[in-house]
Amino acid sequence: MMDLVSRLFSRGQPVLSDAGPADAEAIAALHAASFRRGWSDSEMEQLLVDPNVVADRALLGRDLVGFILTRRAADEAEILSIAVDKGARGRGLGRKLLRRNLQRLAGLDVRAVFLEVGAENAPALALYDRMGFEEVGKRERYYGHDLTLDSTALVLRRELG
Numbered sequence: 001m002m003d004l005v006s007r008l009f010s011r012g013q014p015v016l017s018d019a020g021p022a023d024a025e026a027i028a029a030l031h032a033a034s035f036r037r038g039w040s041d042s043e044m045e046q047l048l049v050d051p052n053v054v055a056d057r058a059l060l061g062r063d064l065v066g067f068i069l070t071r072r073a074a075d076e077a078e079i080l081s082i083a084v085d086k087g088a089r090g091r092g093l094g095r096k097l098l099r100r101n102l103q104r105l106a107g108l109d110v111r112a113v114f115l116e117v118g119a120e121n122a123p124a125l126a127l128y129d130r131m132g133f134e135e136v137g138k139r140e141r142y143y144g145h146d147l148t149l150d151s152t153a154l155v156l157r158r159e160l161g
């Protein structure tokens with residue numbers, strides 16, 4: 001049976017735009033559905049008001065189907081989280097969100113971006129690999145995506161510009 005997002009997709013493509021504090025509740029809900037450890041609405045709102053956080057969203061009609069959050073520090077940035085609704089995965093949306101966010105970061109003079117990802121998180125690893133990220137380190141006993149309980153995290157990095 002087609003799920004809601006698949007049915008919505010048949011009516012059009014998601015639209016990407018900047019995310020802000022008004023999206024906190026929807027982003028927290030999608031984050032909670034995608035990761036083992038969630039963020040509350042107010043924690044999410046605090047992130048979204050932080051001027052160093054660069055957030056993008058994908059809307060299908062009025063429904064949030066994807067987001068990415070990064071945080072800048074000097075000329076580097078860290079990907080805090082990226083998720084696409086389960087029914088919308090595998091259609092290039094994660095890649096579009098990441099590409100948009102990296103373009104915004106480059107426009108803010110960020111020179112390099114890094115992140116931690118569970119070593120068994122194949123979809124995320126595929127996404128980052130396709131987008132030019134390279135492994136620069138490893139961290140043991142990491143709790144991240146719900147498929148990667150207590151696994152090893154890989155530290156990935158990509159230069160911009």
Ligand SMILES: CC(C)(COP(=O)(O)OP(=O)(O)OC[C@H]1O[C@@H](n2cnc3c(N)ncnc32)[C@H](O)[C@@H]1OP(=O)(O)O)[C@@H](O)C(=O)NCCC(=O)NCCS
Pocket residue numbers: 034035081082083084085088089090091092093094095096115116117118121122123124126127128130145
């Ligand atoms: C990781 C995630 C954001 C990817 O989003 P997505 O919209 O499905 O990704 P895309 O469709 O843009 O795919 C990007 C690339 O990754 C590959 N990919 C995506 N899902 C894959 C899977 N399940 N297995 C293998 N490769 C996969 C695609 O083939 C694509 O490469 P290609 O275009 O060269 O074929 C999504 O799976 C997700 O939300 N996962 C849960 C949250 C999470 O783990 N976030 C990352 C934390 S670090």
